[in-house]
Amino acid sequence: xxxxxxxxxxxxxxxxxxxxxxxxxxxxxxxxxxxxxxxxxxxxxxxxxxxxxxxxxxxxxxxxxxxxxxxxxxxxxxxxxxxxxxxxxxxxxxxxxxxxxxxxxxxxxxxxxxxxxxxxxxxxxxxxxxxxxxxxxxxxxx
Amino acid sequence: xxxxxxxxxxxxxxxxxxxxxxxxxxxxxxxxxxxxxxxxxxxxxxxxxxxxxxxxxxxxxxxxxxxxxxxxxxxxxxxxxxxxxxxxxxxxxxxxxxxxxxxxxxxxxxxxxxxxxxxxxxxxxxxxxxxxxxxxxxxxxx
Numbered sequence: 001x002x003x004x005x006x007x008x009x010x011x012x013x014x015x016x017x018x019x020x021x022x023x024x025x026x027x028x029x030x031x032x033x034x035x036x037x038x039x040x041x042x043x044x045x046x047x048x049x050x051x052x053x054x055x056x057x058x059x060x061x062x063x064x065x066x067x068x069x070x071x072x073x074x075x076x077x078x079x080x081x082x083x084x085x086x087x088x089x090x091x092x093x094x095x096x097x098x099x100x101x102x103x104x105x106x107x108x109x110x111x112x113x114x115x116x117x118x119x120x121x122x123x124x125x126x127x128x129x130x131x132x133x134x135x136x137x138x139x140x141x142x
Numbered sequence: 143x144x145x146x147x148x149x150x151x152x153x154x155x156x157x158x159x160x161x162x163x164x165x166x167x168x169x170x171x172x173x174x175x176x177x178x179x180x181x182x183x184x185x186x187x188x189x190x191x192x193x194x195x196x197x198x199x200x201x202x203x204x205x206x207x208x209x210x211x212x213x214x215x216x217x218x219x220x221x222x223x224x225x226x227x228x229x230x231x232x233x234x235x236x237x238x239x240x241x242x243x244x245x246x247x248x249x250x251x252x253x254x255x256x257x258x259x260x261x262x263x264x265x266x267x268x269x270x271x272x273x274x275x276x277x278x279x280x281x282x283x284x
Binding site for chain 1: 149153157161163168172179185191209210253268277
């Protein structure tokens with residue numbers, strides 16, 4: 001039981017450290033939807049640090065696949081159409097809403113931002129409702 | 143080129159944090175959002191760990207006048223709670239609850255080359271592009 005609290009806690013702390021470091025070195029919020037979204041064009045044309053972060057994600061994923069392969073297990077079964085629709089909603093929604101779990105959830109809440117707290121409550125409720133509907137209406141199969 | 147090496151490292155740390163925290167396993171996200179079923183509290187501990195660290199260290203960083211490499215601190219300036227925030231968050235939550243993926247874990251998980259992950263990520267990037275092209279404020283215009 002301790003382990004089931006400790007690993008997410010420590011993983012979360014690592015994420016918090018990464019967010020602080022990105023702010024300290026680059027002055028940027030580690031909101032991943034914004035980091036990636038900015039690759040589609042920013043006035044500053046600051047693409048190089050963003051690409052570096054994404055390559056870091058790839059290398060991190062590679063390390064996980066070697067040293068912690070169970071961490072990449074996905075036991076959720078969804079149809080290809082569901083994954084495409086989900087991706088479209090996440091891509092468009094995070095840009096429209098100005099953030100995601102890292103941007104609003106971690107960085108925004110840490111700043112006591114009312115916008116971020118509102119966003120987090122909203123996407124959590126939306127997510128919970130979606131899971132409930134998928135389970136109750138579609139029997140968990142969509 | 144060297145000035146982007148820290149960003150790459152921070153991406154690796156973020157990715158490792160996600161993996162250790164279990165956030166690259168969509169079943170844990172959906173389990174967290176499954177409030178009416180068997181609840182998985184992991185994401186809660188991830189947020190606690192991340193926010194506990196970042197809310198304190200963020201303030202220390204902001205005592206500086208500038209970042210170490212970047213020229214200015216780029217924190218979000220919007221303060222109002224507008225329709226875009228709400229609608230975007232609802233949409234994001236829908237996709238997140240459907241797939242159990244948000245932007246960062248999707249990129250980190252691409253190493254697996256699992257079809258659902260690849261479909262989701264491609265669709266997510268498409269959704270971001272659609273936003274870029276259609277948003278009146280930041281959309282393509284000359």
